[in-house]
Amino acid sequence: MNEVLLIYAVALLLAWPLGRYLAAIYSATPTALDRVFGPVEWLIYRAIGVHPLAPMTWKEYGKALLKLHLIIGLVALMILMQQGWLPLNPDGIEGMRWDLALHTTASFITNTNQQHYSGQAQISYFAHLFAIVSLQVITPAAGMAALVAILRTAFARRDETALTAEGAVSVGNFHADLVRAIVRVMLPVAFITALLLAWQGVPNTLEGARIATPLDASAGLAEQRIPVGPVAPMVAIKQVGTNGGGWYGPNSAVPLENPTPVSNFVETIAIVLIPMALVFMAGYLTGRRRLGVLVMGVMLSLSVLLTGINIWSENQPNAAFADLAAEGPNLEGKEVRFGATATALWGSFTTQTSNGSVNGMHDSFNPVGGASMLMDMFINATFGGVGVGLINFLLFLLLAVFLGSLMVGRSPELYGRALEAREIKLVCIALLLQPLLILGLTALAVAIPGLAGNSNPGFHGLSQVLYEYTSAFANNGSGFEGLGDNTVWWNLSCAVALILGRFIPILAPLAVAAHLAGKRVAPTTSGSLAVETPTFAVLTLGIIVMFALLSFFPVLALGPFAEYLSLAG
Amino acid sequence: MNKRESLAPARPVTPAGSWIQALRGALVLMVLCGVLYPLVTVAIGALLFPDQSTGSLIERDGRVIGSALVGQPFSAPGYFQGRPSAAGYDPFALSGSNQAPSHPDLRERAAASSKAIAAANGVAPAAIPVDLIAASGSGIDPHISPEAAEIQIDRVSSARGLPRDAVAVLVATHLEGPVLGVLGQPRLNVLRLNLALDALGAQVTAR
Known part of the structure; x- marks a missing residue:
């Protein structure tokens, strides 16, 4: 339990100064580090051919974001399919089948890192670095850029709205927001994390696998090939950038990817560090500290509640072992060096932040633990993915403003700007797409024979399918991995969920922010709905919980809850 | 400019x-x-x-025996045994069982290993630490809990003809506690422990 408290405390203590630093970066406040990073950024702007101060409308910003993702996606797709003859492939790995390559690309350009492959056996060193690691740095930076554009446009306290030369609302410059985040945050934080992990024993080499001769020949394993590679830089960025896609199939459960309790401590904190820091950043960047406190309060309450449930659940015995072993926590799919509590904590963090890395197998969690992690992903705004988690939260906040205003009989407005039909429609599209797509695809996959590929009979079979689509739409990437998901159906249907689950919740709020910024500000009166209050925080919390429960309670009842009751009975 | x-x-x-x-x-x-x-x-x-960069390899007599970070299968009674692996301890096939608590195969597998471990070590099923029954997440977990080592001491020492105390001391010296008393769980690295056993056996023979 002390381990859990320590991790929460250290993460928050590190996130606070990082949040201040992020706010300084995005408001282009001069800092001592400009001498180091300024020239690097300048070189990059030159190489791309952009001016970092050029204002962009939300459409230009969104298009620049989409075009960049399309091109890095195409490059990654080609590399994955052609990796067999490309350099840096000491273990002789072949190119990927088209549908698996397509799913992998969709998964990595959306900051999801859902993997229908096993990295150590199916991806070469070159593809790992150039097609995977690069996307693991770029995509969270893009999510962060979108968040900052939304915050500065619709939430920042300022006297006048920034405009483009044509007089339209400017949301900032995409290239500047992206490059600053990569150069000043993602790469330095990942680099430090990578060295900590290399120190603890995560492989960090370009050499190929070594062959070992196991000690006990009578056990039937004549040789053991030890897969290594440039693992440390990848593991660092997969944790820091809420990516989640690891080098080895079972991710950070593998001792080569997460060797010690110390590396586990570092990796667990790295999951939540930037998502937490962005909440602090929001307070500083917008000049509304109380908004930051509200968001942090709601997110932390949800996080502690759902993490607590998960930790309790995994410390219960696994029902399958009743009378077969001494009573103890559920260790099926977990590692001895971490134990049940640290694994449950990781499972909660990784689903709350849409990271998706794991240090134990979620498929083997007890049913209540599994349900708590599904709930984390349904909400997807408890810190959430880098950038997009807070964007999701802002969507819920806008919905709460709308409903709250109607409840007290006022016309809805955010900081004096009217929330009208056009904005609310966009908010609803972004929010409602989630249950429609997840439940629709789950229903299709279980209804059509031969599609589901679930490995577990009974209620848990449904949970496996539900988890996979929830994870795809939430851009999480973890899975109930017993699922036979490397099929054309799974690869393509998940790719659809991945892409829609990434770009609609980025573009719709960006449009809402720009629309809002273009409106006249009405003076605040005593009757206006005050957003930055504890009452409103409770309302927002209530709306988040109700939205998730109303959408998904029936399917939770059919899956994990039914499994729980059948085991208890 | x-x-x-x-x-x-x-x-x-x-x-x-x-x-x-x-x-x-x-x-x-x-x-x-x-x-x-x-x-x-x-x-x-x-x-x-x-040393860490290339996979924490362990060598003996100039040959690579394995990695401190990759568990190995052991079946000879004179060796401590590790956890069940869904991947047969093959580091290229890495996997957990991915079976839910409700999966009938999981119960079946656990019953078989519980019976085998109880018989091999002369203990009641209710005394078997759960990490010896539960498959690891990676399929190559290099560790077992101190309790899991404890129940194997009798078997290992009698198979090797070593005094029980000598083996128990070896187990105690290989115990790794939580880091700073807070992080992680107490554990033993099975491969390192077995290598130490071999070394101990060689000493005894030489004397």
Whole structure:
């Protein structure tokens, strides 16, 4: 339990100064580090051919974001399919089948890192670095850029709205927001994390696998090939950038990817560090500290509640072992060096932040633990993915403003700007797409024979399918991995969920922010709905919980809850 | 030349121009993040931590026996045994069982290993620590709990003809506690423990 408290405390203590630093970066406040990073950024702007101060409308910003993702996606797709003859492939790995390559690309350009492959056996060193690691740095930076554009446009306290030369609302410059985040945050934080992990024993080499001769020949394993590679830089960025896609199939459960309790401590904190820091950043960047406190309060309450449930659940015995072993926590799919509590904590963090890395197998969690992690992903705004988690939260906040205003009989407005039909429609599209797509695809996959590929009979079979689509739409990437998901159906249907689950919740709020910024500000009166209050925080919390429960309670009842009751009975 | 002025002018970008920006942006950033970042990290990391970088390999008599971070299967009664593995301890096939508590096969597998472990070590099923029944997440968990080592001491010492105390001392010296008393669980590295057993056996024979 002390381990859990320590991790929460250290993460928050590190996130606070990082949040201040992020706010300084995005408001282009001069800092001592400009001498180091300024020239690097300048070189990059030159190489791309952009001016970092050029204002962009939300459409230009969104298009620049989409075009960049399309091109890095195409490059990654080609590399994955052609990796067999490309350099840096000491273990002789072949190119990927088209549908698996397509799913992998969709998964990595959306900051999801859902993997229908096993990295150590199916991806070469070159593809790992150039097609995977690069996307693991770029995509969270893009999510962060979108968040900052939304915050500065619709939430920042300022006297006048920034405009483009044509007089339209400017949301900032995409290239500047992206490059600053990569150069000043993602790469330095990942680099430090990578060295900590290399120190603890995560492989960090370009050499190929070594062959070992196991000690006990009578056990039937004549040789053991030890897969290594440039693992440390990848593991660092997969944790820091809420990516989640690891080098080895079972991710950070593998001792080569997460060797010690110390590396586990570092990796667990790295999951939540930037998502937490962005909440602090929001307070500083917008000049509304109380908004930051509200968001942090709601997110932390949800996080502690759902993490607590998960930790309790995994410390219960696994029902399958009743009378077969001494009573103890559920260790099926977990590692001895971490134990049940640290694994449950990781499972909660990784689903709350849409990271998706794991240090134990979620498929083997007890049913209540599994349900708590599904709930984390349904909400997807408890810190959430880098950038997009807070964007999701802002969507819920806008919905709460709308409903709250109607409840007290006022016309809805955010900081004096009217929330009208056009904005609310966009908010609803972004929010409602989630249950429609997840439940629709789950229903299709279980209804059509031969599609589901679930490995577990009974209620848990449904949970496996539900988890996979929830994870795809939430851009999480973890899975109930017993699922036979490397099929054309799974690869393509998940790719659809991945892409829609990434770009609609980025573009719709960006449009809402720009629309809002273009409106006249009405003076605040005593009757206006005050957003930055504890009452409103409770309302927002209530709306988040109700939205998730109303959408998904029936399917939770059919899956994990039914499994729980059948085991208890 | 002023830095700001030397950049592309802040004028409207044509659609074709924005595609070219995207293409150049993609390539520049992919090289920075996918080549420079990892290669610099590998170079510096390998310099600082040469032993860890190549997989924490363990050698004996000039031969690579395994890795401290990769568990191995043991079946001879004179060796401590590790956890069940869904991957047969093959590091290229890494996997957990991915079976839910409600999966009938999980119960079946656990019953079989419970029976085998109880018989081999002369203990009741209710005394078997759960980590010896539960398969690991990675399929190559190198560790077992102190309780799991404890129930194997009798079997190992009698199979090797060693005094029980000698083996018990070896187990005690290989116990790793939580880091700083807080992080992680108490555990023993099975491969290191078994290597120490072999070394101990060699000493006894030499005497």
